[in-house]
Amino acid sequence: MRILVTGGAGFIGSHFARIAAAERITVLDRLTYAADLANLDGVACDVVEGDICDAGLLSRVVPGHDLVVNFAAESHVDRSIEGAAEFVRTNVLGVQALMRACLDAGTPKVVHVSTDEVYGSIESGSWREDAPLRPRSPYAASKAGGDLIALADATTHGLPVVITRCGNTYGPRQYPEKIIPLFVTNLLAGRKLPLYGDGGNIREWIHVDDHCRAIQLVAERGVPGEVYHVAGSAQLTNVELTERLLAALGADWDMVERVADRKGHDRRYSLDDTKLRALGYRPRVGWEEGLAETVRWYTDNPSWWKDKTPTG
Numbered sequence: 001m002r003i004l005v006t007g008g009a010g011f012i013g014s015h016f017a018r019i020a021a022a023e024r025i026t027v028l029d030r031l032t033y034a035a036d037l038a039n040l041d042g043v044a045c046d047v048v049e050g051d052i053c054d055a056g057l058l059s060r061v062v063p064g065h066d067l068v069v070n071f072a073a074e075s076h077v078d079r080s081i082e083g084a085a086e087f088v089r090t091n092v093l094g095v096q097a098l099m100r101a102c103l104d105a106g107t108p109k110v111v112h113v114s115t116d117e118v119y120g121s122i123e124s125g126s127w128r129e130d131a132p133l134r135p136r137s138p139y140a141a142s143k144a145g146g147d148l149i150a151l152a153d154a155t156t157h158g159l160p161v162v163i164t165r166c167g168n169t170y171g172p173r174q175y176p177e178k179i180i181p182l183f184v185t186n187l188l189a190g191r192k193l194p195l196y197g198d199g200g201n202i203r204e205w206i207h208v209d210d211h212c213r214a215i216q217l218v219a220e221r222g223v224p225g226e227v228y229h230v231a232g233s234a235q236l237t238n239v240e241l242t243e244r245l246l247a248a249l250g251a252d253w254d255m256v257e258r259v260a261d262r263k264g265h266d267r268r269y270s271l272d273d274t275k276l277r278a279l280g281y282r283p284r285v286g287w288e289e290g291l292a293e294t295v296r297w298y299t300d301n302p303s304w305w306k307d308k309t310p311t312g
């Protein structure tokens with residue numbers, strides 16, 4: 001099987017390419033600040049440097065693939081608050097161009113990777129796939145826009161596209177602007193941890209390996225035009241997460257610096273993944289084990305992160 005992995009030089013896309021490496025993989029990536037070709041070290045694949053907004057390039061690259069999995073995105077909420085233009089460009093227009101190219105090429109299956117953030121914030125309970133989209137950050141709004149374009153192509157043109165919406169993903173090779181790699185690398189470098197607001201925001205955490213296995217399952221068994229949730233296996237406030245990371249690295253709470261809250265900071269996300277479990281999905285990586293392995297990876301690989309900064 002030939003698989004096109006867009007955004008495959010980033011955090012989750014490169015892990016997907018690694019676990020799917022028995023297939024023939026092409027990675028298409030614009031190589032933004034968030035990409036690192038070292039993420040693909042040891043992965044047998046062809047790499048094309050290019051933009052999912054480039055229709056001409058897509059018309060040459062997409063044909064001949066049996067599966068296209070779209071990870072390409074601007075992915076950091078804080079950057080979308082600073083400026084949303086790149087987010088709308090890649091996450092909406094790029095998705096439109098990629099879906100069009102898949103339609104033209106007659107791609108048999110497409111998976112578009114999305115996020116729980118499209119639903120906004122939920123005080124209690126969990127969202128099902130038919131919950132209304134109420135994005136609150138420019139990042140989430142742009143992802144919701146891309147999702148709607150993909151779903152419209154499924155309805156209007158019969159594009160065999162399936163959408164996954166996942167919770168907060170962690171693991172090796174995540175750019176150190178997101179909370180877990182930022183806090184771990186700050187502690188390793190002797191820097192303080194900037195904790196937003198009261199730290200009471202709740203997130204569901206999933207290891208990148210479970211996220212990618214869910215995507216593989218949905219690629220095999222998901223029904224075109226449908227959305228599937230990929231829920232995390234641990235729910236923690238950011239204070240609880242910070243305490244775990246301090247303990248893992250033998251540091252004290254005096255390494256924490258409270259900073260002004262993120263604008264419009266969503267309080268809680270939670271997904272109901274009954275539909276995915278009906279396809280046979282079960283998470284494999286326990287939170288404690290996954291977090292310990294992740295902390296170890298950043299500890300052992302300073303050359304990967306030392307020149308990467310939260311501001312790119």
Ligand code: NAD
Nearest residue numbers: 007009010011012030031032034035051052072073075169
């Ligand atoms: P990432 O920022 O690490 O990687 C994104 C990749 O996309 C980078 O390699 C970048 O160079 C590439 N890219 C950006 N714009 C591009 C363009 N115009 N054309 C081609 N390539 C482009 O992101 P990630 O954390 O690996 O996330 C991958 C996907 O999963 C995103 O769609 C994101 O919305 C979604 N997601 C992420 C999480 C999470 O916690 N990280 C959770 C749920 C969903």
